[in-house]
Amino acid sequence: MEKEKQVKEVLSAKNKTERDQKYNEYVKQVTPKHSCLKNTCNAFWTGGIICTIGQGLTYLYMSFGLDKENAVLYQIISLVFLSVLFTGLNLYPRIAKVAGAGSVVPITGFANSVAAPAIEYQKEGQVFGIGCKIFTIAGPVILYGIVSSWILGLIYYVLGLLGIV
Amino acid sequence: MMGTQSIAFRNPPWIISAASVVGQKEGEGPLGSYFDVISEDPMFGGTSWEDAESRMMKLAVEQAINKSGLSKEKIRYLVGGDLLGQLIATFFGVEALSIPMFGVYGACSTMGESLGFASVLVDGGYADTALAVTSSHFAGAEKQFRFPLAYGNQRPLAATWTVTGSGALIVSRTRAGAKDSETKSGEHDVRVIGMTPGRIVDYGVKDSMNMGACMAPAACDTIAANLRDFGVKPDYYDKIITGDLGYVGQEIVIALLKEKGYDIKDRHLDCGILIYDREVQDTHSGGSGCGCSAVTLAGYLLRQLRTGKWKRILFVPTGALLSPVSFNEGNPVPGIAHAVMLEAV
Numbered sequence: 001m002e003k004e005k006q007v008k009e010v011l012s013a014k015n016k017t018e019r020d021q022k023y024n025e026y027v028k029q030v031t032p033k034h035s036c037l038k039n040t041c042n043a044f045w046t047g048g049i050i051c052t053i054g055q056g057l058t059y060l061y062m063s064f065g066l067d068k069e070n071a072v073l074y075q076i077i078s079l080v081f082l083s084v085l086f087t088g089l090n091l092y093p094r095i096a097k098v099a100g101a102g103s104v105v106p107i108t109g110f111a112n113s114v115a116a117p118a119i120e121y122q123k124e125g126q127v128f129g130i131g132c133k134i135f136t137i138a139g140p141v142i143l144y145g146i147v148s149s150w151i152l153g154l155i156y157y158v159l160g161l162l163g164i165v
Numbered sequence: 166m167m168g169t170q171s172i173a174f175r176n177p178p179w180i181i182s183a184a185s186v187v188g189q190k191e192g193e194g195p196l197g198s199y200f201d202v203i204s205e206d207p208m209f210g211g212t213s214w215e216d217a218e219s220r221m222m223k224l225a226v227e228q229a230i231n232k233s234g235l236s237k238e239k240i241r242y243l244v245g246g247d248l249l250g251q252l253i254a255t256f257f258g259v260e261a262l263s264i265p266m267f268g269v270y271g272a273c274s275t276m277g278e279s280l281g282f283a284s285v286l287v288d289g290g291y292a293d294t295a296l297a298v299t300s301s302h303f304a305g306a307e308k309q310f311r312f313p314l315a316y317g318n319q320r321p322l323a324a325t326w327t328v329t330g331s332g333a334l335i336v337s338r339t340r341a342g343a344k345d346s347e348t349k350s351g352e353h354d355v356r357v358i359g360m361t362p363g364r365i366v367d368y369g370v371k372d373s374m375n376m377g378a379c380m381a382p383a384a385c386d387t388i389a390a391n392l393r394d395f396g397v398k399p400d401y402y403d404k405i406i407t408g409d410l411g412y413v414g415q416e417i418v419i420a421l422l423k424e425k426g427y428d429i430k431d432r433h434l435d436c437g438i439l440i441y442d443r444e445v446q447d448t449h450s451g452g453s454g455c456g457c458s459a460v461t462l463a464g465y466l467l468r469q470l471r472t473g474k475w476k477r478i479l480f481v482p483t484g485a486l487l488s489p490v491s492f493n494e495g496n497p498v499p500g501i502a503h504a505v506m507l508e509a510v
Binding site: 003004007008010011016019020021023024026027030031032033034039087088090092093095096097099100103104109112113115116117119120121123136137 | 212213214308312313314315316317318319320321322323367368369370372375378382413416417420421423424425497
């Protein structure tokens with residue numbers, strides 16, 4: 001009944017602004033949504049598994065005699081490799097469908113966002129295809145990552161001059 | 166001319182042939198048995214998604230011409246369109262056929278626009294036969310409007326799945342040959358009796374992943390205009406069939422029309438809902454794309470008319486008007502819907 005009232009309000013709105021607003025409210029009511037709780041839980045355990053694999057790899061490389069810093073580097077390279085491999089085999093989108101942020105946030109998500117355009121735009125050539133479009137998704141992350149780290153560096157520098165840190 | 170925006174054809178053009186070519190997913194759907202060609206190769210033997218769509222469209226046109234028994238020189242004009250920028254799927258697809266052509270764009274409503282326009286040409290006496298064709302390809306549409314295929318993300322529940330498919334229909338001035346190679350004896354002939362070109366309707370929805378909600382007001386506007394212009398009630402039609410509103414848009418269009426005094430609930434179908442099994446095929450709100458309404462019409466809907474299950478239908482493909490640029494610049498997504506009236510005789 002609530003919805004019927006909303007439809008009435010949409011069609012009896014006095015002007016376009018009011019009609020559009022009422023319609024958008026109505027659309028919100030009839031549009032199904034993913035369950036936030038379920039998505040959060042899925043992101044938690046899938047993201048956790050990816051990170052656990054990463055930690056396991058670090059320990060594995062350390063057991064080969066590498067120091068921690070180098071072991072972490074090799075771990076990152078391994079995860080990126082696995083992510084690109086899974087992207088190429090078209091398995092990563094299937095994981096992401098369930099995992100959501102769980103597979104986007106770790107470094108595997110970043111690797112996927114670079115590998116996917118590389119595959120898709122390869123047909124448009126090495127320069128204008130892969131070259132220009134490989135960072136269409138990851139580009140903003142790189143740009144704003146650098147900008148925000150620059151700002152943080154500036155704050156750190158100023159705090160240092162003031163003797164706070 | 167009828168009413169404010171409709172056309173009643175004086176010499177209703179006959180549909181003498183129809184062909185549908187689809188991808189594997191569509192072939193596995195509930196309408197699979199109605200399609201002429203189901204390709205397991207998503208590339209259709211081509212080298213890129215765009216090339217694949219062109220090849221698919223060419224195949225649909227050739228199938229339609231073969232089924233009509235006419236030579237391709239007998240097709241006076243071709244009216245076609247697709248979703249890719251600058252209609253490249255259509256232009257590269259039909260290039261080799263060298264049929265004089267018009268490129269049309271109405272987003273996913275293009276089948277209504279091309280079939281209606283082809284019928285206008287025939288009814289007006291400007292062509293003996295005209296061919297209407299549209300196509301869409303899941304991968305090409307994802308690449309152009311959303312993300313590269315291999316990118317991992319979650320699709321909203323209101324999102325639709327672009328149909329990989331191309332449908333082609335040939336309309337003719339003469340009834341002779343109105344039975345194509347698949348028509349069995351005793352079956353009906355089908356003609357286009359009228360159309361209602363739609364207006365652009367914008368209710369300010371900005372969510373391009375909820376296209377059903379963007380297009381439903383346009384479908385409502387066109388259907389109401391058709392009923393008003395022809396002075397008929399919804400029961401004039403056995404079915405009123407929208408293009409790709411999906412489950413979300415279906416609920417909205419029925420509610421909007423009911424409020425306007427037209428109850429279509431018992432006779433509304435949506436091609437986007439018909440073409441996939443959403444439980445098994447994970448297609449969320451349904452199918453979409455120019456190909457969705459085109460192959461459903463050429464395959465399933467025409468069959469129902471020919472067998473006499475339905476006598477008269479209103480075919481209303483719906484389009485969401487956006488480009489990646491308009492969306493990024495914060496514009497809303499207006500809708501458009503073109504209605505074509507089909508009758509079995």
